[in-house]
Amino acid sequence: MKTEWLNRGVFVAFFVVAAAHMPAPVAAQESPVDYCSSCHSALDERLSAPVTAFATDIHSERGLTCVSCHGGDATAAGLAGMDPAKGFVGKPGAEGTPEFCGRCHSDAQFMRQYNPSIRVDQVAEYVTSVHGRRLAELGDTAVATCTSCHPAHSIRPPTDPLSSVNPLNVAETCGACHANTEYMAEYPIPTDQLERYRRSIHWEMMSVERDLSAPTCNDCHGNHGAAPPGISWVGNVCGQCHSVMTDNFSQSRHAQTFAMLGMPGCATCHQNHDIVRASDEMLGLGEGAVCARCHAAGDTGGEAATAMRSLIDSLGSSFEAADSILGLAEQAGMEVSEAQFELGRANNAAVQARASMHAFSVEAVREDVEEGLGITLEAHQRGQDALAELQFRRAGLAISVTIIVVLIVGLVLRIRQLEHKRRTT
Numbered sequence: 001m002k003t004e005w006l007n008r009g010v011f012v013a014f015f016v017v018a019a020a021h022m023p024a025p026v027a028a029q030e031s032p033v034d035y036c037s038s039c040h041s042a043l044d045e046r047l048s049a050p051v052t053a054f055a056t057d058i059h060s061e062r063g064l065t066c067v068s069c070h071g072g073d074a075t076a077a078g079l080a081g082m083d084p085a086k087g088f089v090g091k092p093g094a095e096g097t098p099e100f101c102g103r104c105h106s107d108a109q110f111m112r113q114y115n116p117s118i119r120v121d122q123v124a125e126y127v128t129s130v131h132g133r134r135l136a137e138l139g140d141t142a143v144a145t146c147t148s149c150h151p152a153h154s155i156r157p158p159t160d161p162l163s164s165v166n167p168l169n170v171a172e173t174c175g176a177c178h179a180n181t182e183y184m185a186e187y188p189i190p191t192d193q194l195e196r197y198r199r200s201i202h203w204e205m206m207s208v209e210r211d212l213s214a215p216t217c218n219d220c221h222g223n224h225g226a227a228p229p230g231i232s233w234v235g236n237v238c239g240q241c242h243s244v245m246t247d248n249f250s251q252s253r254h255a256q257t258f259a260m261l262g263m264p265g266c267a268t269c270h271q272n273h274d275i276v277r278a279s280d281e282m283l284g285l286g287e288g289a290v291c292a293r294c295h296a297a298g299d300t301g302g303e304a305a306t307a308m309r310s311l312i313d314s315l316g317s318s319f320e321a322a323d324s325i326l327g328l329a330e331q332a333g334m335e336v337s338e339a340q341f342e343l344g345r346a347n348n349a350a351v352q353a354r355a356s357m358h359a360f361s362v363e364a365v366r367e368d369v370e371e372g373l374g375i376t377l378e379a380h381q382r383g384q385d386a387l388a389e390l391q392f393r394r395a396g397l398a399i400s401v402t403i404i405v406v407l408i409v410g411l412v413l414r415i416r417q418l419e420h421k422r423r424t425t
């Protein structure tokens with residue numbers, strides 16, 4: 001198209017003109033006429049769509065106009081308003097886009113007038129990403145640029161549910177390319193990340209529970225520095241949120257060995273995109289146990305796996321036993337709510353044991369399990385006591401009923417005796 005507008009000379013001229021206008025970005029809005037919008041509204045779909053879409057764009061909401069980005073002269077009624085000599089830039093093209101947006105977004109002083117806390121590192125980060133580097137170094141225009149993730153004219157802040165970069169929409173935004181086998185055909189990487197992510201516990205938490213603290217693509221890959229996490233820092237990625245597991249893991253024998261073997265830390269056992277809810281079945285040497293992939297009954301790791309599993313299982317069954325005896329007592333009308341509350345604390349010990357498992361040391365797990373067993377055994381005892389007291393009360397009740405019956409019978413006999421005496425006297 002009008003690529004001649006995009007040559008470097010014009011771009012530099014645009015920067016100069018734009019910079020001169022910078023301190024008063026809202027001036028254009030105050031101008032009574034905006035021929036850019038009025039003329040464009042009357043044109044074909046390609047040329048009018050930006051006007052329609054722009055109404056709800058964050059830039060429009062902040063008082064920016066067509067000219068803020070594209071330059072030119074909004075007060076000129078004809079095509080003359082789009083004169084490159086007036087700083088006009090049409091479509092920046094993929095290569096020009098980072099600077100096009102960065103003109104404002106990398107300018108801390110300018111951006112602070114609008115939002116004192118907004119980051120101004122998007123371009124700086126972007127150029128370090130696989131996307132940015134391929135664009136700059138190889139001229140690969142199929143990678144994502146600013147407008148692939150923030151569609152021009154309908155840009156909204158990440159907090160807006162309709163934004164392409166709202167946490168609930170990011171996967172779809174990345175998937176537009178990464179799940180498109182045709183689009184990605186030239187590249188040697190898989191195209192199943194979206195499909196697998198959609199099966200993960202993280203997506204379930206996010207989409208079903210609306211728990212926005214669960215990660216989507218950019219939480220693991222960075223917003224702008226999108227890169228595949230290297231083997232050495234996969235743990236850091238997960239560690240942003242699962243810090244206890246990560247601390248334990250990084251002190252374990254596995255951390256070093258896995259790094260040496262080129263295995264991706266947490267993802268070795270949990271996958272990266274289709275991470276599912278963990279279960280005790282993953283531990284040990286049985287079916288579905290991850291440890292069995294590398295360990296056998298004869299080696300130290302295998303023995304540890306079996307030992308940790310039976311410790312965690314013992315806590316589980318002790319918990320169930322205590323829970324059911326307290327349930328019986330409750331059904332019989334005994335007051336055991338405090339004991340039930342206390343028993344709940346054993347769950348914390350189980351959670352801790354599963355976290356300690358990540359140090360891959362049997363002792364650490366044993367410590368947590370024993371603390372849990374202390375709680376479950378105590379609760380079990382209180383359940384038994386409650387049932388014993390119930391029996392005692394029932395026995396007591398039977399005795400008092402008997403005494404009352406005996407008393408009544410005695411009383412009746414006595415009355416009859418007295419009546420008999422009166423009649424005979």
Ligand code: HEC
Pocket residue numbers: 001002035036037039040043047066067070071072073074076077078079081082089090091
């Ligand atoms: C009198 C009508 C009119 C006015 C006023 C006008 N434009 Fe245009 N604009 C057009 C037409 C027609 C085209 C298509 C030109 C072409 O494709 O050769 C166009 C194209 C564009 C393009 C796309 C260029 C490309 O590379 O494809 C942009 C961006 C644009 N205008 C922005 C603006 C801005 C900003 C203003 C105000 C400063 C403005 N226009 C004023 C009619 C107008």
Ligand code: HEC
Pocket residue numbers: 036037040046047048050051054059064065066067068069070090091092093094097100147152153
């Ligand atoms: C935040 C910056 C920004 C603002 C404000 C903005 N644009 Fe754009 N516009 C762009 C970018 C970037 C592109 C190139 C889009 C792309 O490559 O996908 C573009 C492309 C266009 C095109 C070409 C569309 C096409 O599909 O070929 C037109 C026409 C246009 N803009 C008109 C306008 C008009 C009219 C306004 C004001 C209502 C406006 N723009 C406001 C950034 C902006």
Ligand code: HEC
Pocket residue numbers: 025058059062064068069100101102103104105111114115118146147150152155156157158
């Ligand atoms: C003329 C200066 C300017 C240009 C050029 C510009 N922006 Fe902006 N942008 C702003 C301002 C000002 C805001 C409002 C910041 C605020 O109030 O939070 C904003 C807001 C945003 C936001 C929402 C940020 C938030 O969290 O609120 C995004 C996303 C964004 N711009 C992306 C882009 C992209 C992508 C481009 C290039 C196509 C671009 N901008 C070009 C000035 C600009």
Ligand code: HEC
Pocket residue numbers: 097098101102105118119122123126131144145146147148149150158165167170218223224226
């Ligand atoms: C691969 C997709 C992608 C690309 C490319 C991209 N962004 Fe973003 N951007 C995001 C995501 C995702 C967020 C939301 C971050 C969040 O939730 O806080 C975001 C947020 C933003 C924000 C809001 C403030 C912030 O930093 O959180 C601005 C401004 C922004 N991007 C501008 C840009 C600019 C300018 C470019 C081009 C240099 C760009 N983005 C390129 C995905 C992208």
Ligand code: HEC
Pocket residue numbers: 130131134142143144145148149170173174175176177178187188189217218221223226227228229
């Ligand atoms: C416009 C299409 C497009 C969009 C949108 C897009 N990407 Fe990409 N991405 C690519 C292309 C093309 C590559 C280069 C593939 C390669 O490196 O072989 C790439 C590379 C990557 C890589 C490096 C892969 C590797 O092993 O080399 C990661 C990670 C990545 N993208 C993550 C993301 C994330 C996260 C998002 C969304 C926030 C996203 N991408 C959005 C097109 C896109």
Ligand code: HEC
Pocket residue numbers: 171172174175178189190193194197202215216217218220221228229230231234237264267272273
């Ligand atoms: C929980 C963290 C996490 C989330 C969420 C996540 N990724 Fe990844 N991703 C990773 C890790 C870790 C790797 C590196 C895997 C390795 O080295 O084995 C990776 C690798 C990649 C790669 C390189 C090619 C490949 O498949 O190995 C691409 C592209 C990618 N992810 C895109 C995405 C997209 C798109 C999304 C969202 C739909 C996403 N990722 C969500 C952690 C995540």
Ligand code: HEC
Pocket residue numbers: 201202205211213214215216219220234237238239240241242266267270271272275276277278279
């Ligand atoms: C942005 C925060 C965040 C990141 C990054 C993250 N997760 Fe999660 N993860 C969560 C949340 C929130 C949940 C759901 C709540 C829970 O059960 O802990 C979860 C759940 C899980 C579960 C299921 C827990 C269970 O109860 O069974 C596993 C396993 C998991 N994540 C592993 C990982 C791995 C491995 C990585 C790195 C590749 C990772 N997570 C990255 C936040 C995160």
Ligand code: HEC
Pocket residue numbers: 235238239242245246247249250254265266267268269270278279280281282283290312351354355357358
């Ligand atoms: C050698 C295999 C292995 C590695 C490496 C590993 N995990 Fe686990 N992970 C497990 C097993 C097995 C379980 C299930 C334990 C159980 O339920 O008894 C688990 C459970 C979890 C859980 C759920 C805990 C709960 O309360 O149910 C989370 C979260 C988790 N892992 C995160 C991580 C993170 C983060 C990393 C990296 C720092 C990591 N894992 C590394 C094997 C592993």
Ligand code: HEC
Pocket residue numbers: 253254257263268269282283284290291292293294295300301302304305308360361
């Ligand atoms: C991807 C392969 C792999 C998986 C899966 C794996 N391990 Fe390991 N593990 C190793 C390697 C390799 C070593 C180091 C052996 C050495 O240094 O002699 C090791 C060492 C250990 C050690 C220390 C043994 C010692 O000699 O001190 C323990 C304990 C252990 N693993 C437990 C587990 C448990 C429990 C699981 C399942 C939750 C598991 N491992 C899963 C490969 C694995």
